[in-house]
Amino acid sequence: MEIKIDEKQIAESIINELKRHNLLGEKQQNVTVVYNAESQDILYTVSEVAELIKCNTNYVYQLIKTGLLPGLKLGSMKVRRIALLEFLEKYQGYDLTDPSNIKPIEQNTIDSLA
Numbered sequence: 001m002e003i004k005i006d007e008k009q010i011a012e013s014i015i016n017e018l019k020r021h022n023l024l025g026e027k028q029q030n031v032t033v034v035y036n037a038e039s040q041d042i043l044y045t046v047s048e049v050a051e052l053i054k055c056n057t058n059y060v061y062q063l064i065k066t067g068l069l070p071g072l073k074l075g076s077m078k079v080r081r082i083a084l085l086e087f088l089e090k091y092q093g094y095d096l097t098d099p100s101n102i103k104p105i106e107q108n109t110i111d112s113l114a
Contacts, residue, residue, distance in 0.1 A: 042081040046071075049079050053088070063087075066099045 049069075050057045061077070063069040068091070070083045095105050 043074070043078040044081060044084065046077050046079070049084060052084070062099050063096075068096070068099055068102075 044052070046057050046060045046064075050060045053060070060069070060079075064071040064077060064079070069079060069087045071077045071079050091102070093105055095103050
């Protein structure tokens with residue numbers, strides 16, 4: 001079952017509740033409602049991807065070059081959020097230290113980290 005959420009409607013509802021309970025004060029105030037952008041297709045720069053997966057930009061370029069992480073060039077290289085999530089899901093449990101030689105993480109490696 002898929003649940004569709006109208007973020008704009010939720011944001012308006014929150015603002016109306018704040019007004020109803022007089023939590024916005026006497027003066028007119030600007031209110032920003034931040035919601036999960038999961039439903040939107042977001043583009044990340046290579047630097048942003050590197051920050052998100054805690055590595056350097058050269059490694060992200062290597063992932064793109066080897067075809068493990070799909071990228072697209074719009075001026076500079078970009079990665080779709082959905083592509084990054086799919087990459088992380090697909091390679092969970094694998095050692096990607098060398099993107100040209102992917103292997104499952106061995107149990108003794110995990111045990112030595114504990």
